[in-house]
Amino acid sequence: MRMQAAEPAVEIAGSRTAAYPVRAAPDGAPKRVLVVEDSPSDAALVRRMLRDEPGKDRLELVSVGSAGAAVTALAARDTACVILDLGLPDAQGLDGLVQIRTAAPDAPIIVLTGRDDESVGLQALREGAQDYLTKGDVNAGTLRRSLRYAIERMRVDRQLHHLAYHDALTGLPNRMLFEDRVRSALARMRTRLRPGSETPVPRASRGHSLAAVMMVDLDRFKIVNDSLGHSAGDELLAIVAERMRAVLRPADTVARIGGDEFAVLCERINGREELEAITGRMLKMLRAPMVIGEHKAYIDASIGFTFATSPDDDPESLLRDADIALYRAKQAGRGRAVQFEAPMHAAAVTRHETQTDLHHALQRGELQAVYQPIVDVSRGTICGAEALLRWRHPRRGVLLPGDFLAEAEHSGLIEGFGAWTVRSALRQAREWLAGSVCNNLTVAVNMSTRELMDPKVVDTVAAALGDLGPGPDSPVLCLEITETSLVECPKALTRTLEALKELGAKLAVDNFGTRHATLDVVRRLPVDILKIDRALLSDVGSDQGGTAIVRALLTIGGALGLTVVAEGVETAEQLAALRELGCDMAQGHLFSAALPASEMRRLMARDPRW
Structure with missing residues (x-):
């Protein structure tokens, strides 16, 4: 079914990419909207519906005619929203929606189709669509409103997702996200196995093949917290987070998983010497005085670390072993890094x-x-x-x-x-x-x-x-x-x-x-x-x-x-x-x-x- 224009049509000549004011982007740049529609006339009508509005900011529309082309376009650039027809030459029904959700799970999708079917609409919403509109009923106001709501809902969803997976005080990943990243690292480790082999490829032949998990606990943090107050303690934790980010490599992950406990994931490590160099820099950095208001705070840190020795390892076990090594570091006098060794586990059970x-x-x-x-x-x-x-x-x-x-x-x-x-x-x-x-x-x-x-x-x-x-x-x-x-x-x-x-x-x-x-x-x-x-x-x-x-x-x-x-x-x-x-x-x-x-x-x- 072709859409009926709700207002006089204005032909837009030239390229199938055009920019139209709709709503302010955070940086003032146009929001990019991908129109997935195999009918050139329907795609043009969508662009006319989203034409200039006084007081609105710019929207960049890009039109493609198939699900495959949409996946390619989504991979090329960030997209604020997708307007999707369900009748495509390479994807019928909800297949196109599934393909696009897989390619860009964070992009809001508005289904705009000629099929007025309530059951299909409900299924589309279950599959992740933000809205379901029929071409015969939509007009410029409806489409603009749906677009604004879809983008805003996705923004709120992303914010909630960030809050769910990040520490509110430091902005670092929390334990849940950290464990997810460790799982991803272990999955990448599996790809480095030789076909039919049960053991990792030797480092000499692959290079940078190890992943390591560290647990970092701040020594004397409670003293600062109790003597200077909880707000000072919060400020100190934020400083620690910044320092740890600065000393680690860009690809490493540092997370706050407890009050004064942090976890670190380092991938593509050559071996113990390289990791000990990293822990040494970290300990030195954390010993430097931290200025909190009119006070100087001095803390230290203890670190326990372990290497992922098998792709069958799991995040919980690696964190447990790193925590056991951390306990041993504290026992040994604090302010040091200790590697986990198998006999430590029996001692931990006794503890x-x-x-x-x-x-x-x-x-x-x-x-x-x-x-x-x-x-x-x-x-x-x-x-x-x-x-x-x-x-x-x-x-x-x-x-x-x-x-x-x-x-x-x-x-x-x-x-x-x-x-x-x-x-x-x-x-x-x-x-x-x-x-x-x-x-x-x-x-x-x-x-x-x-x-x-x-x-x-x-x-x-x-x-x-x-x-x-x-x-x-x-x-x-x-x-x-x-x-x-x-x-x-x-x-x-x-x-x-x-x-x-x-x-x-x-x-x-x-x-x-x-x-x-x-x-x-x-x-x-x-x-x-x-x-x-x-x-x-x-x-x-x-x-x-x-x-x-x-x-x-x-x-x-x-x-x-x-x-x-x-x-x-x-x-x-x-x-x-x-x-x-x-x-x-x-x-x-x-x-x-x-x-x-x-x-x-x-x-x-x-x-x-x-």
């Missing part, structure tokens, strides 16, 4: 089992506090005890903190464990004091950086102290923080430490002398005690240099008005040297290993002297 069991440890009463005595060096008597956590695992026996605390932090359980330790240690110390086993006892409890950054930590400690109530048999609580915590976030910790001091707790810097905390940081923070790391005690009394280091630390502590505790005292010779140097307190296996509460009570009741 998962540990995390699962940790969720039940508190409820099942499997946690235990043990106590190591702290000795007054000048008097040689017990003046305090450090509470250390143990986990009596039902299958694996007694586990030390190094076997499970990292998993507790990773799973978000560390705050609960810390609160339990503080309450248990205070209750136990009060029992000892009430039983006249000792007098004026200080009980020390370790606190990690994550626990101290918890907004509820002050309330938790206040509640534990409040449960004891006032009285002469109330112990003094000492909270031990690592030197690493001071190095990483002194400003963020200051307010928390001051609030804890106001509760009556003493504050100790643990492992002092190993991580280069500046004396200015120690001086400014409200700490009471320095605990010299055991690594510095090994040569005291037997080596002039080792003794000089300890003497210097004792002098610093005295100048700052701090009590100094020596950790890891193993021999009487070390104790004698510390006594001569004027050290305040000491602990170590010379006095006792960590003991269960009942044994610690018996030890204090004997009132030993050293």
